[in-house]
């Protein structure tokens with residue numbers, strides 16, 4: 350298989366390892382989403398994620414990444430991404446983004462969900478729903494022979510059609526495989542039909558980040574946590590996926606993406 354601009358092309362065995370990693374990540378996120386309740390600390394969630402990943406034979410890939418100190422990122426309210434788990438106890442109404450990853454045999458998975466803790470304000474629930482929907486719109490736009498920015502455009506259009514949300518530009522999705530972050534970048538905005546061609550064996554992490562206000566971000570004093578500059582609430586969802594001749598496989602979704610892609614009339618494929 351040819352390569353374009355340093356994009357890694359995976360064979361079936363490598364994609365199977367990525368699927369194994371993705372399943373562990375998907376399970377961990379499901380466990381954490383169920384455990385997140387008022388009074389639970391983000392550090393407790395982190396410990397749960399690490400045990401789950403290790404019990405299932407995965408290796409936490411955030412831990413130690415450029416010195417990052419935890420297994421998950423837990424980003425509450427105005428924190429968009431890369432929040433470090435700590436003793437903060439979740440409160441009812443918090444908007445919590447949980448980002449998690451692991452590797453299996455050196456092949457990586459990376460995914461994130463945002464949940465409303467207990468009872469969230471309607472505008473926050475809608476923020477979460479629009480962000481989740483935009484991820485599926487982006488994944489549904491990916492076709493063999495299409496281009497990376499078809500995904501970007503679908504994410505942005507989905508959000509813009511649903512209201513006045515900030516669509517972050519400072520942080521983007523990415524290629525994934527033998528490393529967590531690889532070429533190409535996958536922005537959440539822009540025109541369709543640009544960027545690398547989507548080919549079999551490519552794997553990408555799509556991760557829309559949207560806010561109730563500005564798209565401007567700041568990095569906090571811990572040098573990791575990214576927060577909105579205006580303090581507005583934010584949401585973040587992420588899946589890693591690949592395209593096969595029989596359809597997409599969402600590597601970090603427990604059902605391979607079947608339910609999320611079904612409304613688009615797309616059946617998921619199979620890793621050969």
Ligand code: MF3
Nearest residue numbers: 411414417422431448459460
């Ligand atoms: N999913 C996150 C991202 O793609 C991964 C964060 S790794 C960390 O940005 F080490 F920075 F936490």
Ligand code: CO
Nearest residue numbers: 459554556587
């Ligand atoms: Co990512």
